[in-house]
Amino acid sequence: MTESMGPKRQVLFVDDEPNVLSGLRRMLRCQRNVWNMHFAGGGEAALDVMRKIPIDVIVSDMRMPGMDGAELLTQVADRYPNTIRLVLSGQSEQEKIFRVIGPAHQFLSKPCDADRLIHTIERAVNLRAQLQDTALQEIISKIAALPSLPEIYRDLVHELESDHASIDRVAEMIESDLAMSAKVLQLVNSSFFGLPSRVTAPKHAASLLGLNIMRPLALSASVFLQYESLDVDGFCLDHEIQHGLAVAVAARRVAECETDDPGLIDDTFVAGMLHDIGKLILAVHHTEAFTDAIRLANARQQPLWQAELEIFQTTHAAIGGHLLGLWGLPNPVVEAVAFHHQPRSAPGGRFCPLTAVHVANNLIGLDVSCCETLAKCSESSPPLEKDMDLEYLESLQLKLRAEHWCNQMLTEAMP
Numbered sequence: 001m002t003e004s005m006g007p008k009r010q011v012l013f014v015d016d017e018p019n020v021l022s023g024l025r026r027m028l029r030c031q032r033n034v035w036n037m038h039f040a041g042g043g044e045a046a047l048d049v050m051r052k053i054p055i056d057v058i059v060s061d062m063r064m065p066g067m068d069g070a071e072l073l074t075q076v077a078d079r080y081p082n083t084i085r086l087v088l089s090g091q092s093e094q095e096k097i098f099r100v101i102g103p104a105h106q107f108l109s110k111p112c113d114a115d116r117l118i119h120t121i122e123r124a125v126n127l128r129a130q131l132q133d134t135a136l137q138e139i140i141s142k143i144a145a146l147p148s149l150p151e152i153y154r155d156l157v158h159e160l161e162s163d164h165a166s167i168d169r170v171a172e173m174i175e176s177d178l179a180m181s182a183k184v185l186q187l188v189n190s191s192f193f194g195l196p197s198r199v200t201a202p203k204h205a206a207s208l209l210g211l212n213i214m215r216p217l218a219l220s221a222s223v224f225l226q227y228e229s230l231d232v233d234g235f236c237l238d239h240e241i242q243h244g245l246a247v248a249v250a251a252r253r254v255a256e257c258e259t260d261d262p263g264l265i266d267d268t269f270v271a272g273m274l275h276d277i278g279k280l281i282l283a284v285h286h287t288e289a290f291t292d293a294i295r296l297a298n299a300r301q302q303p304l305w306q307a308e309l310e311i312f313q314t315t316h317a318a319i320g321g322h323l324l325g326l327w328g329l330p331n332p333v334v335e336a337v338a339f340h341h342q343p344r345s346a347p348g349g350r351f352c353p354l355t356a357v358h359v360a361n362n363l364i365g366l367d368v369s370c371c372e373t374l375a376k377c378s379e380s381s382p383p384l385e386k387d388m389d390l391e392y393l394e395s396l397q398l399k400l401r402a403e404h405w406c407n408q409m410l411t412e413a414m415p
Helices: 018-027 043-052 069-079 091-100 114-130 134-142 150-161 167-175 178-188 202-209 211-219 237-258 262-274 277-285 287-300 304-312 316-326 331-338 353-363 370-378 390-395 401-412
Strands: 009-014 035-040 057-060 084-089 106-109
Touching: 009 043, 009 114, 018 035, 035 043, 043 057, 043 069, 057 069, 057 114, 069 084, 069 091, 084 091, 084 114, 106 114, 114 316, 134 277, 134 316, 150 167, 150 211, 167 178, 167 202, 167 211, 178 202, 178 237, 178 262, 178 277, 202 211, 202 262, 237 262, 237 277, 237 353, 237 401, 262 331, 262 353, 277 287, 277 304, 277 316, 287 304, 304 316, 316 331, 331 353, 353 390, 353 401
Parallel strands: 009 035, 009 057, 057 084, 084 106
Antiparallel strands: none
């Protein structure tokens, strides 16, 4: 059964309990002017709605007779990859949740209040709207897992299969890999596992999940994938992981210089680690075009993101931010990843994880002294790193602080 049609977002709720659907109708009545809401009593009824109407967001229960939520969302992922897929389920269905970790983007627990449900849906559709290319939208919506380095993947599987597995060792492995960190953070920040919603340290996230959850996730739910070599000149996953870790450590040091807020510091670390995860998406799913972008950037001696704009009409930063937002990671992390090359495009006018990641990303890997670089910046000389946004730092009245940050990195964190 469907309600009124119009140029509004199309949201489909699926549950075999009529009382649950009635409750959702009442709870979300305030959204009638924003959404066209549709309600289906099962998987087949939901697919029947989707054959007639392009659905933006589907919110499904898991435990349903006939076609359960896992099978429904798997079919939706195959047939309608642009649809955002959310699970709204109970704690008792953990085993079924493992089956849908790939096709679902986020997981919400019953009971779920109206504000949380509305915020989750609105945030997901707004992020999708920011990425205009429908082909890229489709690719990102399909991503269930990203590839990890073979050595780390094998070590993780070996550790989890061991009779003497240690969650501390598992957590250290998770933290050393971009793809594993992103996936674990997606899970731990969902409400399904009943853990604190704001967890941005990968090692902490793995420790909170524990071996009883990590084992089935990694060994039977195929949450992690082993990296297959790619023929992309100028791209090396091992290098990207090392660069991400170096930026994470440096950005965290910058944040520690400006604040004692542990949440902001944790956000900064994970944003630094994941800031280039969009490159991995492009390397895996747009190999040829990404190779062209790297060649173009090298030929013109310009930042890679500028060449990507010409070829993809978007950047690896925007793509990475989009995926992490779709997976429900915290806004400061998404913002830092999405705008780390163009910080002035982000809202707000204060120090935040984006500030630290932007600075750290531009200082890591320079073949000159960071202090020399910042000294030149402070004297308004042309910066050695052409991607550094000095006007942005000036607008925050932080330009002079950059030299202090650099000294801290030199003495404590630079690899």
